[in-house]
Amino acid sequence: MSLYASGDRAGSFIVDAEISHLHGEQWDDDEEVSRDLGSQDLEVEISIDETQLHLKHTVAVDSSSTEVDFPLRGIPARFEPYSVTVKASRHDGRKVYTAKTQLYHLPRRTDGGSITKLDSLYGGLLVQNQTAGSTSTWSPLLPYSFYVSWDGWLEKSLSNVQKFKDDGYNIIHIVPNAGLANQAFNFTVLDQFLDKCDEVGLWVMYDMRWTYKNHTSVRYQVDMLKTHRSLLLWYTGDEPDGNSDPVHAPKATYELIKSLDPWHPVSLCLNCYNFHYAEYSSGADIILSDVYPIGINATYSTVWDTPCNTTYGDCGCDDCKGEFEDIAVRLDRFAEYQTWLGRNPKTFWGVPMAFGNESYWPRYPTPDEEITMTMLSLNHNAKGIVMWDYPTSDALAKATSQLSRVVASNEVARFMLGSSTVPLSVRGGPSMDAAGWRVGDKMLVSILSLQYSAWSSSVTVELPESACAITQVLWGSGHWRLVNGHLVKDGGESLETDLVVVQF
Template structure:
């Protein structure tokens, strides 16, 4: 994360072979000419014929020995981007414009699928009905023929009879842990983290959704007062993410004391390896040292690797190594650039954070380097952002990352927000007000963020006060509701066009979030 005290170091770390300093692949010093950074996701070529984009994925990763039943999710959306030709006459009679809205489609008959174990061809279940142009069809199956293993299993689906439409996926059913360490699952239906609430035994355990809400934390603050760990927890934050100082990053004797105290007060650990993730020996040493901690939630490897122009395969190499050592926890990283080698960098994580800092920065002119900022040149502290203090840049980036995954045909990885909670330095000439901070938080959530880790703590007393108030709600039953409910984002709002609204629906209950991202007051009635 580009902080007031680390930005200068970050600038020294990034550069091209020709010794031109770059950020997101762009030259940014007035002495250097613009270069095309490349790495941009281009708009996909559209198919002239309608396609069925059939996909299958495990609902939960990883499953454990204790799980007697597994669930797969089948998605069958219609697309002009990718998939297999779909020739149902009821659909093809519609116009191309109407096909882009599922509400305008004539309803074709459902498809029927069989589910197989790929390596043996053994039938797992049959006669699975899936509506055309639908997502999220859940199918349960017995785990009895899948013994616990550290190797993934492959399963496939094929349309019954003709096998015309096919898709496959992998899932893990790991042995239960016997070393006292924790397990964090990802629910791919809703993007939630699932944590175990039973400390004494894995058997008959209770898995509950967790909404991570916290800050990146400057460890010096913990040194100032031995009670600061409990103070941090009492503010309502539920994750401890200490930012390593540099080099190896930690005094490990001190770190052990902090992590012991974090477990005592009830904080989950998000362990940061930003300075060492490209050193396989150090990664292995750290993972083996910490993976048995009961409060470990997830790993964090690369911090803005796209901005710093790290080797494209570096995050994935670290990911593969960590998974070989610890398949029980997810891996996260934070991407800073709007459109720079997304596919390559995102391959190194189960969870992608997005840090967009729009407050107090001029997105078109760098006051630090006295240069213009555009898609091929300059560094303004908010890559390819629009406007000044424009809070809508925050959700727009999450939407963009989600769209990239759709275009690439990838299962949607959970996205988290990393809102700005600092200022008055470098590119950022002011700190967010408490209203701006809460809006950035809620806009992220409205656009599907399943966790919030703000940069950086300590922050101002005002932001501490108001994020603490929000933390009390987002880490309790309210968050649990959002993490198990069907989300409806991008609701149409009339009467106040800048207002952003989303809803979560579960059974007979609905939660509605309405946010005004404009600095102008929205006065008068609105309709959803």
């Protein structure tokens, strides 16, 4: 976890010992590279400074995500992080590899504020029930919501908070008012809004897009809001790469926020395929990706009357083809960038398009397109969804409210945040995308048709092992069946989405 709180009894470290051709330390100058490294082991020793805790574990060479449990007893809670040293030794003792990390074991909150943990293994959020008062139970939260206009909708009535909650969304991202002198909010009205969110149990994603480079303003806002029970996380830069903000600005603000509030993660949204990704992404725990491919002309800008290619032009979606796959490619690329940089994995969220009739986008997405964009993001390892923007069209408001009953449910969060995302192969039929999340002897399977027409051929989704039953249909037609342990369906509708649970 990104942090542990007073009351937590144990934690775990994640040890990655993968072979890399891009970064790291030399394996051995004298050893054949072609040798079967996976059959060899490393003796790993983990020590935490200023404590008596020393852990020993054996991990396989070229393995990843090995968990090493440790007790928190004997590690006093404090605001300063503990330095952790990891040593991995070859069996013959000829080589020792070292790495450093930090451990946060924070004191109990006494000001009534919330705590949000970030799971470093699967990328999800864990929270405590903010309406139940003091509780030691942590639950996974899969955010499903919108960026919501403050001055255009929210500040008009406190009853809108309850409406948003009743429509099924579990968090709310409030977009500040750039027209105000402080480029943020009427803080008197905002405080009433946050009190209402505290009351109804609606988590808040707090946006400082216009002010995040002003550290005086950031300090004021964080100190004022950090004790609200409903605060889930902070949001700093909104497309800082697309706006060419100073590349080190997000990191500087990140460090300030962490010094003021170590209890909550920080997020930002990147717009570009890769414009100083390394620098901008270092300023957040969670990176959002806003790829808007619906209805665009990907080769010629209707706004600027210029062509668009890999080096020139703005067609509203950077290096896009105007296809659903643009969303999947961007999320996959961001994950690759983290690997190339040799950094720990980031958590990524998707920002599906829920607007239209403006600039590059001549129309709104249809409900089917909206659902496809959301589920495609989740299939490619997004751990949260925040659509742009609300209020939206009546059709999209209805469709997303219906989908929220599934995506924001505890059942789906248990799968998607409790295991790794596994890409699944699909044979036959139209262009499709499938993924699964396995917990115990069950797997949640998401299957999407990316084709704008119905299809009649037989399609097979290959599962990692033979399933014996379909136990639930959470969304879709329910016409899938098991053949030789795999999911099979004969024909389907355009942009069909199915979400089923199978048992092994």
